[in-house]
Amino acid sequence: MRRRAIGELVVAVLAAAGAVVSWISASSPVVVAPILDGEPATTSQVYYTPLLTLSLLLATAAGVLAVLGVAHLRRRRGTR
Template sequence: MKIRAVIELVLAVCAAAGCVVSWLAASTTVDVAPILPGEPSTTSVVHSAPLLVLSLLLATVAGVLAVLGIARLRRG
């Protein structure tokens, strides 16, 4: 049972790393055209909804696997 607990903890760390990568990749900076002629253009941050959902899903999976792995280590 200890092997399974270690595997769950390793998968939890991988899911947490994937969560961070997905979260960082979700935002991009775009140039926004000026409203009035002669004004400077501005920048805005645009977020990708699918990458944010993936990040939240991976965070949930990482949390569940971490709890299961720690519970198995404590029981065993």
């Protein structure tokens, strides 16, 4: 049971890292044309929806696995 709990915690950390990488990769800057002539152009961020969805799913999985891993470790410690 301890091996399973540690495995869940390791996978939770990997899922959290994947969520961060996915979130960072989801945005890219674009130049927005001015509305009026003579005004400067501005920049904005555009987000890629599938990567945002992936990051949210990975964050959810990381949270669930972390809770399960800690619960398995605590349950094992309480039965000794």
